[in-house]
Amino acid sequence: MNRRLFAHLAVAAGLAFATAVHAQSKEVTFGIISTESSANLKTAWQPLLEDMRRATGLEITAFFAPDYAGVIEGMRFNKVDVAWMGNKSGMEAVDRAGGEVFAKVTQADGAAGYWSVMVVRKDSPHKTLDDVLAHRAELTLGFGDPNSTSGSLVPGYYAFAENKVDPVKDFKRTVRANHETNMLAVANGQVDVATVSSDGLDRMQMKQPHKRAELREVWRSPLIPSDPMLWRKSLDAEAKQKIRAFLLGYGKDAREQGILKTLTFAGFVASDDTQLVPIRQLELVRQRAKVESDTTLSADERQKKLREIDQQLAQLQKLVASAK
Numbered sequence: 159m160n161r162r163l164f165a166h167l168a169v170a171a172g173l174a175f176a177t178a179v180h181a182q183s184k185e186v187t188f189g190i191i192s193t194e195s196s197a198n199l200k201t202a203w204q205p206l207l208e209d210m211r212r213a214t215g216l217e218i219t220a221f222f223a224p225d226y227a228g229v230i231e232g233m234r235f236n237k238v239d240v241a242w243m244g245n246k247s248g249m250e251a252v253d254r255a256g257g258e259v260f261a262k263v264t265q266a267d268g269a270a271g272y273w274s275v276m277v278v279r280k281d282s283p284h285k286t287l288d289d290v291l292a293h294r295a296e297l298t299l300g301f302g303d304p305n306s307t308s309g310s311l312v313p314g315y316y317a318f319a320e321n322k323v324d325p326v327k328d329f330k331r332t333v334r335a336n337h338e339t340n341m342l343a344v345a346n347g348q349v350d351v352a353t354v355s356s357d358g359l360d361r362m363q364m365k366q367p368h369k370r371a372e373l374r375e376v377w378r379s380p381l382i383p384s385d386p387m388l389w390r391k392s393l394d395a396e397a398k399q400k401i402r403a404f405l406l407g408y409g410k411d412a413r414e415q416g417i418l419k420t421l422t423f424a425g426f427v428a429s430d431d432t433q434l435v436p437i438r439q440l441e442l443v444r445q446r447a448k449v450e451s452d453t454t455l456s457a458d459e460r461q462k463k464l465r466e467i468d469q470q471l472a473q474l475q476k477l478v479a480s481a482k
Contacts, residue, residue, distance in 0.1 A: 186397055189221045189229040189241030192303070193358060194338030196222040198365070203242075205417045206408070214400040226305035230255050233390055240389045240401055244307040245437040248386040252431055260398070261387040261405050262429040265357070266422050273356040274308035274379035276317060277344055280372055282351075287377040290351050291321055299329040300340035300352030307437065308355035309337060312379045315444045317353070338362070345372035357422040364420070383433050387426065402428075435474055442471050 188207055190199050203220060211218045221238050223229050226247045232238035234255035242263075243251060251257030265272060276287060284290050290297065302309015318325045326332050333349065337358035343349040356378070362370040387405065389398060409418050409425040418425060449455070449463045 184215070184397075185217045185219070186239045186393075186401070187219050187221045187232070187237060189223075189232055189238035189243075191226045191229050191241070191243050191247055192223060192336050193306075193355070194336055194361070198338065202361075202420050206421070209408070209414070209417070210401070210404050213404045214397075216397060216400060226303045230257075230305065233257050233388070236390065236392070238390070239393050239397070240387070242385060242387055244305070244385055245383055245434055246307040246311045246441075247305040248388055249434045249437050249441070250305055251388055252434065256391050257388040258391045259386040259388050259429050259431045259433060260402055261426045262384045262433060263387070263421075264424040264427055265384060266360070266419060266424045268424070269381070271381045271383045272308065272385075273382060274312040274316070274353060275356050275359060275375050276313065276351060276353050276377035277341065277359070277373045278351050278376055279344055279347065280374045282374065284351070284376060287317060287321075290376060291323055294323065294329045297329055297350040298331045298333070298348075299325060300343050300349040300354075301325055301332050301334050302340070302353055303334060303336060306337075306355075307382055308358075308379070309340070309353050310334075311437070311440060311444070312382055313353040313377075315440055315447075316379050317377055319444060319447050341373060342369060345369045351376070360422045364422075383436060386429060386433060432477070435478060439471060439474050442467050442474070446471075 188203075188210075190203055193199070199222060200220060207218045207220055210216070221229065221232055221241075223232065226244070229238055229241050229243065230247055230251050233241060233251050241251070241257070248257065248259060252259065276290065278284050278290070284293065284297075302313075304310055314325060317323075333343075335343065337354040338361075340349070340352035340354050341358060341362055344352045359370060359373070359375075362373075389401065405426040406428060409415050446464060446467045449460060449467065452460065455463070
């Protein structure tokens with residue numbers, strides 16, 4: 159092959175590659191965790207995603223999965239570029255899927271976060287968490303997705319572990335589902351009690367107020383930081399800039415505010431991975447309690463694991479102190 163022909167072919171191949179990369183950078187897949195049915199989530203999110211498409215010039219495609227892990231794995235394998243997640247699933251995406259927090263939602267009620275809530279039917283004889291725990295062997299529990307912050311991690315520690323209760327083993331029956339499914343299961347008498355998010359209750363009040371009226375709160379957690387927005391670290395820099403600018407500026411008029419209200423958001427503000435520190439601490443404390451109660455470990459094994467966890471907790475505490 160002569161040099162001139164080779165050079166032309168090389169240039170053509172380079173242009174084809176650059177065009178492919180450019181085209182790929184124009185397509186962004188937006189992952190949405192499964193807090194409720196995909197149909198409901200699509201209805202709520204599509205107007206915002208359409209606005210994002212028009213404002214950024216990017217082709218925005220929504221990605222739904224049957225569970226939180228599906229969105230995390232989608233980001234891990236470069237099938238999800240940007241995502242709305244909870245803090246626990248966000249932590250997993252940062253640690254396992256090359257994710258990075260760049261923003262977080264702001265709450266419609268002005269709070270700095272939301273809560274995990276335990277609900278029963280309004281006619282239930284159980285009025286408090288103590289009532290539920292005292293009768294747990296007779297009750298069915300609707301528990302959250304394993305990667306849900308408010309459905310699983312937070313109540314798993316504050317409602318159950320602190321009271322030396324195993325939510326999977328100690329109830330008559332435990333089923334895992336998203337927030338919407340668990341709320342409807344309680345309202346319809348299919349389970350006795352469920353752990354859900356406070357903003358999930360707000361969404362149900364908007365969509366199905368008659369079902370929300372069937373629910374009564376018996377426990378509320380400490381405040382959970384607002385949901386993070388993440389992108390793949392490897393996402394095209396121009397796409398990142400456009401998406402960040404769009405989200406941080408969204409909600410400037412009544413129409414956009416109405417779209418956000420449907421999502422139970424007020425808007426978006428900048429954030430980073432440090433917002434996950436309280437969740438990391440909680441996960442480590444949960445692990446520590448599990449190690450302490452593990453009778454299969456020898457004394458030496460137990461102490462070794464506890465030291466490792468305590469070292470990680472100390473490092474996180476230093477990070478918190480340095481940020482003040």
